[in-house]
Amino acid sequence: MSKKIISAFIAILFTMVTFAVAFASEGPDGNKRKGKYTYRKVYKACAATGEVESATPSLSPADKKRVEWKEIFGTKDFGEFGCSDFWAGLSDKDINDIYSYFYGYAADSPTPATCK
């Protein structure tokens, strides 16, 4: 009897932990469609100043895994992107939208990005 109770308790505990892990790993809740446009707009503006050679963004969502993008956007360490002044001018909403775009099309997402 006690073995059954222990087994049931472990099963419930396992289910709760699994659910908690799944919930904790959910991605950002921004607008990934708008995020793509905003991201490309940053590079167009940056290229117009001559700071970068091309208006095509340097990084694609498929260049990294979701956990890596989570770290970058969580710490707001956008150095690898370049165009730092333009990134500094983005609102939190814009950044969340861009993060949603990168998370949604990351290398280990169901639909990795195929273009920049």
Added chain:
Amino acid sequence: MVFAAGYPAWKKFAGTSSASKVAVKSGGEEGSIDIKVFKKILAQNPETIQLIDVRDIDEYEVGHFKTAVNIPTDDLEANVKKLSDEKPIVFVCNSGAKSGEAFYMLQDLRPELKKVYYLDAESKYNKDGSFKIEKL
């Protein structure tokens, strides 16, 4: 007054009544078009919308919606001032990514255009104009 040639000829003469035309309807996401309604419009009255395929030209040439014109995303900004929403504009691509980008470009650069939508779905096109649209 009687139209002697009968109803089919009258319909051809007078045009389809607006009551039978399918109207654009928004989908769940901001800016998206309802997929079922979009399919009906393509089948029944495609001339009532401006269908713009924003994929690259080589993708477009492999297959596209019959009434779609091709304006790749990279060329869209240069042409954005030429667009009007006299008829609703509907952007399409393969997955909604580029067409969604086009929608937000128009929101940003032509906010006065209100009847603008995009197809937020996975679309597969055949050379003969046939297609398959699936919700992502």
